[in-house]
Amino acid sequence: MTYTETDLVAAMEQLAAEHVGALSQPQLDGIDQFHAGGAEAVERLLPSLRLDPTTTVLDVGSGLGGPARQVARSSGCAVVGVDLTASYVDAATTLTEAAGLSEAVRFLVTDVADLQRRDFDAAFTIHVQMNVADKARFFAGIADHLRPGARLAIFDVCRTGTGEPNLPLPWSIEGTDSYLATPDELVAAVESSGFETVEWVDESAWVVDWFTELGARLVAAGTGATLPALLDDGPTRMINFAAAVSDGVLSVHRGAFERR
Template structure:
């Protein structure tokens, strides 16, 4: 099991020397975005979700809830997040409570297949499907929970050039739960799961620059409390991810889809 972290809120407060309610939002963004690109990546997804105030989006694999809070603030929508890791769900809700977003961002421990809610106006996945072996079932379950015409946006890691990936990685400590496919395979699988393609973009070059910028901030000591500090083997996992992105062993792709009529 890759996601074994516990007492995340306590760790955040120890790293920052402040309670959650006292943390500035800029500091949260180094902690609660469990993916390459941080909040900038979510900014690139938001326009494709076509959300308005009062709509409800589904965050599948919601992690620590950073994207949910960012999207709720930016669009005025509500977000329901689901994740299978109890500690992440608890931390996500605690962070939303501290941010004053408890009513608009709610998090539940659930597999997408067990979620009873339907009729969502949009959904998104951010660095989630790498752990999913049967991706067609996964995205089909998401499609079933969306209203007709709803949008799906994804920002996902794909297999690039042939070659061994150094472990551990953010989504896998030992490789046994890593199920990477190529970008073309992922795009085609989503389309075959009940979606029509609207947009598909390779964000690998941009992600490489983001990793470079993060490395400089860490080296300069200007980002003392960051996500790697919260994770088991966090620094090694992020470094291996950065190297894999730089060498093309993995690619990062952003996609937008709509539910097929």
């Protein structure tokens, strides 16, 4: 099983030897962005979402909440994050309180299908669908909660068909919860769920460069509180992911879609 870590904020504070509220933004970026490309990847997604302070955005699979807080800080919008892992939602909520963003950003432990609200102005999902076998159902669940014309942005991992990545990976320790699609299969699943493609960009080369600089960036941040240190078998999971993208076994794509 993956995502079994608990008491994450206590673990962060132990690694950092200080209160999470004392960590700088670059230090937080190194621990609460659970995907390739970190805060820079979220920056690349933002323009396609067309956000402003009047909009409310849905983040599906919000993890530790780094992307949701970044989106709220950048655009002034409200964000609702949903995730199936209760301990991650607890950590996301505590980190959001520490950042003074609780008015704008909140997190719920729920399947997106069970959310009441159905008129979100936009949605994003980052590195989540790799854990989902029925991708058409997953994206239809997101479409059901968006108003017509709303944008969906994704930053996601695909298999290229040239081999299998080594385990463990950030989203799967044993492989039993990993469901990788090819880029064409992923776009087809999104389009079949009520979306038109606006943009579909292969970001793999950029991600390889980002991974190459990651070690130096984490050292420069000057804290022991890093995502690889926080996760079970974290360093091996990150190294295997970086190697698979570098070797062309996995690709990372950025997509923008519009709700029909």
